[in-house]
Amino acid sequence: MPTPDFILDLRRHIGHAPLVLPGVSMVVRDDAGRVLLGRRADTGRWALIGGIPEPGEQPAQAAVREVYEETAVRCAVERVLLVQALEPTHYPNGDVVQYTDIALLCRATGGEARVNDDESLEVGWFTPDALPPLTPFAHHRLALAREEGPTWFEPAEADQTLR
Template sequence: MATPDFIRSLRASAGHQLLWLPGVTAVVFDDDGRVLLGRRSDTGMWSLIGGIPDPGEQPAACAVREVHEETAVHCVPERVVLVQALKPVTYTNGDTCQYMDITFRCRAVGGEARVNDDESLDVGWFDIDALPQLNEFGQLRIKQALSDQPTWFDSTSFE
């Protein structure tokens, strides 16, 4: 994921300290029920499409923008499927971030899936029963997007 300019500016004064940042993930389905994935250039792993909203940008608009920027696919958000505070991550340069991820179920409405920026090595549509290896992050989000359950959130913190 490319680092947005506004985060570079924050880092200039914040150093490596923990930044609490918004994040958005899109689970995009086509009319055949396939899910859109990108193979990340930084890890080589297949994943859902996502990114960081620009200041003032609505999360759903960010999902639409990120999907198009990374895959050339146009999509429409249908619903929020998950809201989750992720564990802090420390990058190789020492920067530490913690993301609040909002995941949207989206429907593809146009465009042809292709690598559309330098964040992906490959892009493709996958049948649910023939997904490449995905981490727990992606698996949970796809499962929630396919379910009729209400928005998932971690309710254990209320107990």
């Protein structure tokens, strides 16, 4: 995935130091209940569509933009599924990033699924009973999309003291 320009600018100042960045991941469903997935160019694995909001961009707008940029599918955001601080990611160049993922449930509203940029090798619609191999990250978000429950988050310990 290409690194956004604003992150490259930050890296010129801070080097490889850890960054905490927002991220969005989307469970995009069509009217038939299929899920939109992309096979990532960097790993070759099938995954949910995701990305990084630009400075000043709302997470829902970033989701709509990323889905279209990567798949040519138009979508509308329906609800927040999850907010989760992920484990730090260590990139081969030495950069360290900890993403705070905001997972969003989206409904496809138009467009034809196709590779629309250089981040994906393939894109496609999959029925829930015929998914390709996916990570626990994707399975957790897909499970939340099937439920009508509240937004998931890691609870704080009740007896946690502030220092």
